[in-house]
Structure formats: structure tokens, C-alpha cells
Amino acid sequence: MNKSLNLLIGIFLLSFVSCQLEKEDKIDRKAVVQRHNVSNQSPDTLSTLTVGNGVFAYTVDITGMQSFPEFYGKGVSLGTQSEWGWNSFLNEDDLKFEETLRSYDFNNEGRDAKYSVQYKDGSRSAQATEYYRVNPHRLQLGNVGLEFQLEDGSLARLEDIKGIDQTLDLWSGLVSSKFEVAGQPVEVKTAAAQFSDKVAVEVNSPLIASGQLKAFVKFPYPSGKFLDEATFYGNEDMHQSVIVEQDDQSAIIEHQLSSATYFVGLSHSKGEVSEKGKHYFVFTPDASGESFEFSFEFAEENNFKPQAPMFAHVEQESIDAWEEFWKSGAAVDFQGSTDTRAHELERRIVLSQYLTRVQCAGSNPPQETGLTFNSWYGKPHTEMHWWHGVHFALWGRPEIMEKSLDYYFRSYEKAKELAQRQGYEGVRWIKMTDLDGNESPSSVAAFLIWQQPHIIYMAELAYRHNKDAAVLDKYKDLIFATAEFMADYPHYNREEDRYDLGYGVIPAQEVFPAVETKNPTYEVAYWDWALRIAQEWKERLGEPREEKWDEVIDKLAPLPVQDDIYLATETATDSYTFPKWMTDHPAVLGALGMVPESAKLDKEIMKNTLDTVWNNWFWEKTWGWDFPMTAMNAARLNLPEKALDALFMDIQTNTYLKNGHNYQDDRLRIYLPGNGGTLTAVAMMLEGWDATDEDLPGFPKDGSWKIKKEGFKKMP
Numbered sequence: 272m273n274k275s276l277n278l279l280i281g282i283f284l285l286s287f288v289s290c291q292l293e294k295e296d297k298i299d300r301k302a303v304v305q306r307h308n309v310s311n312q313s314p315d316t317l318s319t320l321t322v323g324n325g326v327f328a329y330t331v332d333i334t335g336m337q338s339f340p341e342f343y344g345k346g347v348s349l350g351t352q353s354e355w356g357w358n359s360f361l362n363e364d365d366l367k368f369e370e371t372l373r374s375y376d377f378n379n380e381g382r383d384a385k386y387s388v389q390y391k392d393g394s395r396s397a398q399a400t401e402y403y404r405v406n407p408h409r410l411q412l413g414n415v416g417l418e419f420q421l422e423d424g425s426l427a428r429l430e431d432i433k434g435i436d437q438t439l440d441l442w443s444g445l446v447s448s449k450f451e452v453a454g455q456p457v458e459v460k461t462a463a464a465q466f467s468d469k470v471a472v473e474v475n476s477p478l479i480a481s482g483q484l485k486a487f488v489k490f491p492y493p494s495g496k497f498l499d500e501a502t503f504y505g506n507e508d509m510h511q512s513v514i515v516e517q518d519d520q521s522a523i524i525e526h527q528l529s530s531a532t533y534f535v536g537l538s539h540s541k542g543e544v545s546e547k548g549k550h551y552f553v554f555t556p557d558a559s560g561e562s563f564e565f566s567f568e569f570a571e572e573n574n575f576k577p578q579a580p581m582f583a584h585v586e587q588e589s590i591d592a593w594e595e596f597w598k599s600g601a602a603v604d605f606q607g608s609t610d611t612r613a614h615e616l617e618r619r620i621v622l623s624q625y626l627t628r629v630q631c632a633g634s635n636p637p638q639e640t641g642l643t644f645n646s647w648y649g650k651p652h653t654e655m656h657w658w659h660g661v662h663f664a665l666w667g668r669p670e671i672m673e674k675s676l677d678y679y680f681r682s683y684e685k686a687k688e689l690a691q692r693q694g695y696e697g698v699r700w701i702k703m704t705d706l707d708g709n710e711s712p713s714s715v716a717a718f719l720i721w722q723q724p725h726i727i728y729m730a731e732l733a734y735r736h737n738k739d740a741a742v743l744d745k746y747k748d749l750i751f752a753t754a755e756f757m758a759d760y761p762h763y764n765r766e767e768d769r770y771d772l773g774y775g776v777i778p779a780q781e782v783f784p785a786v787e788t789k790n791p792t793y794e795v796a797y798w799d800w801a802l803r804i805a806q807e808w809k810e811r812l813g814e815p816r817e818e819k820w821d822e823v824i825d826k827l828a829p830l831p832v833q834d835d836i837y838l839a840t841e842t843a844t845d846s847y848t849f850p851k852w853m854t855d856h857p858a859v860l861g862a863l864g865m866v867p868e869s870a871k872l873d874k875e876i877m878k879n880t881l882d883t884v885w886n887n888w889f890w891e892k893t894w895g896w897d898f899p900m901t902a903m904n905a906a907r908l909n910l911p912e913k914a915l916d917a918l919f920m921d922i923q924t925n926t927y928l929k930n931g932h933n934y935q936d937d938r939l940r941i942y943l944p945g946n947g948g949t950l951t952a953v954a955m956m957l958e959g960w961d962a963t964d965e966d967l968p969g970f971p972k973d974g975s976w977k978i979k980k981e982g983f984k985k986m987p
Contacts, residue, residue, distance in 0.1 A: 298604045298979050300597050304441050307621040309930055311437040314339075314429055316346025317940060318929045320439045320446050321643060322463035322470065324592070325632025325671075327353045327569070328642035329415075329470045333437050335448030335459035336472060336486070337501075338416035339429045344502040347932060347940050351412045351501065352642040353468050354633045354706065355571055357649070358493055358531040359406035370399035371712040372692075377775030377786065378762040384693035384775075386717040387710050400712045407705050409638065409649020411501035412569045413490050413526070413535060417459070417474070418553070419452045420483040427452050439930075441625050444593040445586065452478060462585045465592040469536075469568035471585035479561050486565050488535060490526050490550040498938070499645040504550075512550040515573070519543065523575055524552060536568040536575035596628055600667035601982035603957060610975040612919055615927075620953055622931025623946035624666070631659045631943055634677040635706050641943050650711055651678075653700055654722035654779070655944045657729070657865070658896050662950035664732035665958070667982040673733050679726050679749050682708025690756050697755025699723065718777040718785040720760070721794050721858075724801030726753055728987075731804050736984065743811055754805035757798060758823045769826045772798060773842075779858035780839055782851055790828045790841035796862035799827050800869055830862065830871050837862065837880040847883055854892035857884045857901065864903030867987045868962060878908050885913075890922045895933040895945025898925045899952035906956050906969035914956055914969050918949065951986075958983035 311318050314333050321330040330350050332339050337349040372385040389404075390397040419427035434451040446461040457476040464470070478484035490512050494503040509529070516523040522537045522544035537544060540563035542556040556563035564580035603620065605613040630641030636656040640646040656675070663672035679686075679700070685708035686698035693699065700723055701708060702716035730746040761770035771789050778791035802824050806816050831841035839846040839859050846852050846859075863877045881904055901917035919925075925945075926934040933945030956969020957980050970976045 296979065298602045298981055300602050301442055303602065303604050303606075303617070304597055304621055307618045308441055309439040309622070311929075312435050314342065314432070314435070315929070316343050317932075317934065319343055319347045319349060320437070320930055321626070321629055322444055322446060322461055322589070323629040323642060324463055324465045324468075325628060325630070326355075326634070326642075327463070327468035328629050329461075329463060330643050331446060331448075331461060332416075333432060333435050333448060333450065334417050334457075335437065335446050335461045336416040337414045338418065340414045340416070340500075341502050342429050344500040345937070345940075347928070347930065348500040348502070348644040349414065349416075350643040351415065351569070352409060352644075352649075353412060353569060354635060354642075356410040356412050356531070356533065356569070357407040357705065358410050358528045359408070360402075360493075360495065361529050362402060362406075364395075364398060364402075366395070366399040366402045368399070368403055368710075370396045371403055375775060377773070380762070382694050386693070387712040388717055389712050389714045404711050404713070405495050405648055407530070407648075407709075408493055408495065408499070409645050410493060410528075410531065410533075411491055411499050411644075412533065413488055414501060415470070415486070415488050415567050417457075418485050418487055419457075419478065420485075421453050441621060442593060442597060444589045444625075444629075452476075453483065455483075457484070460582070460586070462582065462589045464568075464585045465588045467568055468570060469566055469585065471564065471566035471580065471582040473562065473564050473582040473586075475562040477561050479556055479563060480558050482555070482558050485556070486539075486554040487547070488524060488537070488552045488554075488567065492550075493528070495648075497645070497647060499649070501644065507549045510550070512552070514544065514546065514552065517544060518577075520579065521575075521577060522552075522554075523573060525573070526550075533569060533571050534573045534575070536570065536573075537566070538568075538578055538580045539563065539565045540580060601665075601954065601980070601984075603953070603981075603983075604979040605977065607977035608975060609977075610915075610971075612915060613976065616915075616918065616953070619927050619931065619946075619949055622927070623950050626931050626946055627659070627662070627943065627950070628671070631947070632663075632671050632674065634674050636660070636675055636678055637943065639944055640939065640941050643941055646939060647703065648711075650703055650705055652716070652722075653702055653704060653725065654719055655896075656722070657725045658944035658947045658951070660729055660947070661732065662947050662954060664729070664736065665951060665954035665984050665986060667736075667984060669733050669736045672729060676726070676729060676733070676746070678706070678708070681706075683749070683752070685709065687752070695756050696759040697757070698749075698752045699756050699760075700726065700753070715777055715781050718775060719779070719781075720772070720776055721779045721797060723753060723757060724797050726750070727801040727804050731987065732984075735987075740811075743808060747808060747812060750805050750808050754802055754817070754820055757802055757805075758817070758820045761798075761823055761827065764828075767828075769828050770823050771828050771841075773840075778840060779861065780852075780856045782855050783840055783843060788840050788842055790831055791839060791858070792830050792837045793858040793861040793866070795828055795830055796866045796869060796872060799824060799871055800866055802827075803869075827871075832873075832876060835876050835879050836883050837876055847887055850889065853884075853887055854889045856894060856897050857888055860884060860904040861900050863907050864905075865900055867960065868907065874908060877904070878910075881905060881908060881910075881913075890920060891924075893922065893924055895924050895935060895942045896948035898922070899945070899948035902952040902969070903955055906952075907960065907962075909968075911956070911969050911971050914952070915971070918952065954983050955986045958985050960986040 636651040690699040703711040773789035905913040932941040
């Protein structure tokens, strides 16, 4: 055999072995995802399932629709919500937003800085405060469910639903529900469209032929409460619902409120839609068969086109979109690990990806309870945008994160007006807002600043993905206007020849009063990092560095230290002895973890700080994202076992329900920043950060973890 032939055979064998190894090492993504499918065999108020597309979501009970919304009202509610669906109550007293403003001059600069705060004195200003907190509010668009008639003519109650077998197939986004009513089988398949605010169902049961199974659409009224659970049916005369078009396979219902009008387009198998009561419509299917299809689409305009119900079309749309999602970006497989936490961590990862893709993938920062039920009247909190959005980029899907950055372009002028109202340059991003960038009065939100650097962080991640110059050009104006405020906001302390953050700041750990708080550790570290990145953007674009920004960077107050431990703030010298200061977010840990390591920070001091916080904090008074924040801190301190312990701390607010939601308490039964934070921390622990070269830096190297990973991006 000649040398050339030997060489060819050798190359072939090497290529074959290489291909085999690559095939063996490749993650079976479908297997990973589907081993965490969610199943229900009984009603549970906390185990509802959601289908959706990122800007619209529909949450179902064990019937695969919203048949019993009142039973689930205090659990993971049966919400139908969208990005666009907002309403305001009538402003009958002509209350002005300006009436919520109060002037402050925290640092005796002669400043007349006006903040929108909460008056609680019964005055007209207090009325204005309440009005502009409640309005606008996100709408629960409607309940769409099934009703079952028993042999005695009464409607079935939840306890009449037997033999339940329900599954959410995460790979396809489809819900399959099987159960019995009055001894008869019922099967419901549920799918959400991916390019419209539509859900389609296919229902099979002998009860259809006997006239005992119908579908309904019911419109609740906005509750005007902190939470809206889609179960308030009062105030019937304060809104209107009417069928405006109908034939034997479709109907269009108009719903009109004080400031919002929208439509529901129904497409269905042969049958009839009729008005059963005020805001209550019923579809009665033709009794000639044992199955029907039914789709419902919510929209701001009546632009519906006649079409068949087409469940198969919506089903395929869901299958295709979800398969594309799961095959994109990053994936991880922990199968084979001997650490008993591995399966549960993988479950949380898979379900958190599903939930954030369904509820947090729109063109705005989402509210903390997504598109399920309102919290804070449905309004986004921009300080949570980091926790909602960063993980998309680290998991190799920056386009989803970038979609939500559109908000900053749309709200730019209002953020600029806020900065000007308080006498600052640049833009000050509003903390509690609506989708148009309007401010909501708050005696806490008005003084928060840690939302300010988020746009710099997320734009930096967008750029780092491919280092595309077009990204620099797209976001430069946002970055530079943000940095202008950040350089102008600090107070120059002549005695110390330094720039202080505060007085007048409430930190991420919100227990500190604005009038007494200065130089919170987390905010100082984040401020320093973000201003430095803004200067890097100047250099990347071939522009000169801003002298004022460099001056602030050089003279920004040091991170406050006492007894070799970082304080929560410079003004809280009793940070670890006064109980109140050890509640809420342990944000001091965010100065290393969420925020990259900086020249200002001493890792030994931070390690002492982590030990002190770990041993003394009132962890039962924390929030869901505090645990991944702590994990990121531990990982950067080369404490991987502690990072895992943080992710699995046995605290109620670190609970992850059967459906994957991060449970907080009876008020906040779901909390999506916890899901996003978990995904961010895990990505960091798997792929590392700029200062790391080792693989899997956040996981123990004792052999207890068997990990396959692909597609992740490093954290800064």
C-alpha cells in the first residue's frame, strides 16, 4: 500500500472519529427539554400553565382553557394579557401629574429638583398620586373557557372534573388536557399563535353531541388594584361588550372601557355565538359531531379576516417557533451528575427559558409578573430590566434582549425631561413607568438610580456578541446621554475632593432613606464600571474621551469599608448590627458578581463581606433574584460550592413551582426576575467572565457534576 493511500485512509479515519466524537458530545436538546415537561393530575392554584409568544400570553387551568378563573384567582391566575392592552380610568377631577411633584435640595446646592412622590395626607396631591399610580393599568383582556352542563342542568364545578391528565410539552409549546365530566371523556389541545395575539383549541368529547359542552368569553372589569387577577366582574355598567359581526363560523366582539377599545375575533367550527349576560358570550357548537375547533384573537383594531378556525395552522406555528427557539442559542445538559441538585437545577433552567420566552420577549421591559397577572398595576420596573433581559444575550439570543431595548428609544425624550426637571444633563431613566415612558409617583422609585447603567450593560452585551460596528452606531446616543447624567449626578465633595452618590439616593437595598443615604457600595461600583464602558464606546467610535466623565471616574468615592467589610452604604456604619439594614436585597454583593470586578474593589474584603452577609442576613426577607446575585458573587470569588448553595438556599422566596415560576409569597405568586437571574447566574457559572480562562468556573471540580454545554457567551 503506497504512502498516499495510507495518508488518505488516515485522514478518513481521523475525520470519522472526529465526527463520531462530535456527534456523541452534541447535546440532545429535545431530550433535555422534554424531560422537564410539566404534568398535572389534579387542580392546584399554583400549577397553571401558560402559552404565548413573548408579547401575548394565555394561562390555563386543568381544562386547557380558563374555565374556572375564580378558583385560581389567588394562585397563578388565569390571565390573558398583552403588551398593548392598557386602560386608564376617567380623570374626573382633572388631576395633574405636576401635583405629585415635591422639590428637594439634598446636598444644599441651591437645587430645585422636583421628584414625583406619594402624598398620603388626604390632599389633592394625594389624590393625584393615587391616580397616576393606578393609571394607566395593564388589562386582563378576557377569560375564555369551557362550560359543562351536568344531567340535572346545572353547570359543572371544578370538583366535577375527574381523571385529569394534563401535559405542557415544552418543545412545542402545546398543552394537552384530558379529563372526564359526568362520566364522559373530554380532550382539549391548546396552542398559541406566534405572530398574532391568538390562541386556538381543539375540543373532543361526546358532550358536544349532547349539547352539554360549550365555550365562553367573559370580560372582567379592571380592578384598579396592585394586582389584577382577572376575576373582578363588578361595575358591569362601566364598560360595554357587544357582538359587532357574526356568521355561522365567526364572530367579532367589541369591548369598550373608559380609555381603551379592543376586539376579540372568534373563528370556530359550525355553531353560534350568543350573549348569555352582560360581558358574557357563549359559543354553542353544532351538535352533529363530537369535536370542534375554536380560536380567539385579541387586537386593538377590527381588522380580522374571515378564516376557518385552523387549529392545525396555529399548532404548527407553535411547533415551528418553539423548535427554532430551543435549537438556537445555548444549551446545557447535566445528566449523569451525581450531585443531587443537578436535575432540579436543569429543571429550573429549562422552565425559566420557557417562561421568559413566553412572558418577557417583547419590545418593552416586562412587568415583574410578566403577562399573567398585574403587579404594581401592570407597570414595568426598569431596575428589573437587567434581570429580565441579560440572560438572553448570555444564552446566545441577544436579538430577544435587543427587542426590549426599543423602549429606551421611545422613552428617551421623557427621560431627558426628567433629568432637566431635576437640573441634570443627559437622560434619567424612569424607574416605575408605562410603555410610553411616563413616570409613576413613588416615594421609593423616584430616588432609585441603579436602573441608570442597565442600558449601557445590555448594549455592551449586544456589541460583544459579534462586535458589529452597527451596534455601536445604533446605541451610541443612548449610551452617551445615559453617561452624561451619570457624570452630572454625583455631588462634588470639596472637603474630600471626590464625587459622592447622594445624598438623595435610595439604593437597590430599599430600606435606606434617601435623605440620609450616600455612596451605596453597589451603586458606586456599577457607576464606575458603566462610565468606563461609555468611554470605551467613545474610543471604539474614534471619538475623544469625555474629560468630565474621566474626572468623575478618577474621583468617584471609594467603596465604603469598615473592619475589612464593605458597608451597604457609607452612611450606614451599623450595616451588620442594625436588623433593618440586613433585610431586603443584600445588594452589597452585587458590587462583585452582577457588576464586573473593578480597580476599586478588593476581593479579600468582598470575601469577608460575603461571609458576613451569608451568616447574618435575614434571608427570609429577601427576593427571588437575591439568590442568583449571591451565586454570582461567590463564583467570582472562586467559591463554586457556595455559588450552588446560594442557588439552592432553602428560603420561601427561592421556591420554584411545578410550572417553573419563582414563588415569593401570597401576594407575588410568580416573580420572573428570579427566573431571569437564575439563567444569568448559571450562564456565568458555566462559561465564565472576562477575567476567567478556565472552563466551568462556577461549578465544583470534584467529579460530582457531569456537564455538556454549548453556545454560551462570557459575562463581562
